[in-house]
Amino acid sequence: MINVLVIGDGRMGTIVRELVEADPDMELAGVIGSGNREDLLEAAPAVAVAIDFSHKSMFDLVEAYVKRTHAALVSGTTGYDDDEMARLRSLGDLAPVIHAANYSLGVAVLKRLAAEAAQALEGWDIEIVETHHNQKVDAPSGTANLLLKAVDPDGACEVAHGREGFTGVRPAKQIGMHALRGGTVAGVHDVHFFGQDEEVTLSHRTTSRRIFATGAHAAAKKLVSKKPGFYTFDQLMFE
DSSP states (O other): OEEEEEEOOSHHHHHHHHHHHHOTTEEEEEEEOTTSGGGGTTTSOOOSEEEEOSOGGGHHHHHHHHHHHOOEEEEOOOOOOHHHHHHHHHGGGTSEEEEOSOOOHHHHHHHHHHHHHHHHTTTOEEEEEEEEOTTOOSSSOHHHHHHHHHHOTTOOSEEEESOOSOOOSOOTTEEEEEEEEOTTOOEEEEEEEEETTEEEEEEEEESOTHHHHHHHHHHHHHHTTSOSEEEOHHHHHHO
16 A cells, blocks of 8 residues: 655645546655645654655755655645755655656656657758647746747757847757647646648647646656666656
């Protein structure tokens, strides 16, 4: 039996809790939300794995919890700066840790395909377009940034976040990033490759944010058997 602590009591945390409670191989040890966040310092029990879909403001407490218990950590919280990401990676010295901006298996495959296409279609123009619901507060999405990294791993290209005015001819080695917001769209990501007289488009469409919780739940079951280290979703699911 895998005992699980769910960190975050918002929409994603609630779905994760439901998945854990429905899994005969898992036991819910507790839920940490905004009202009891300080429990991570001392009161929250040590578990096999903690699944975190909280807020970046809770990072210090999540970090302290892993240092105290050495619990495996599945992190789906976004918005961390470079320093916080470095600290998150360093937790891999103590416990198995995974962080992903998107736990969709389909997005993981899209990222791989986009990287292969960028290599095969060298010199083609690339545009990334992401669409989300009107309540999303950040842009571009974490997934769009993952796709950007996939097609331009060395950061050699200029990134144009939308275009306005007299922009002139599109320069070589520029990647366009575009964010659309509206309605209740759970998430759409398109990577366009434009060549001479032809275009290749790779697309992923999400109809429910439940898939992200499902992916994190699957990752948690794999992560508990791993040695301490910092893992990517791709490594955990495909290697």
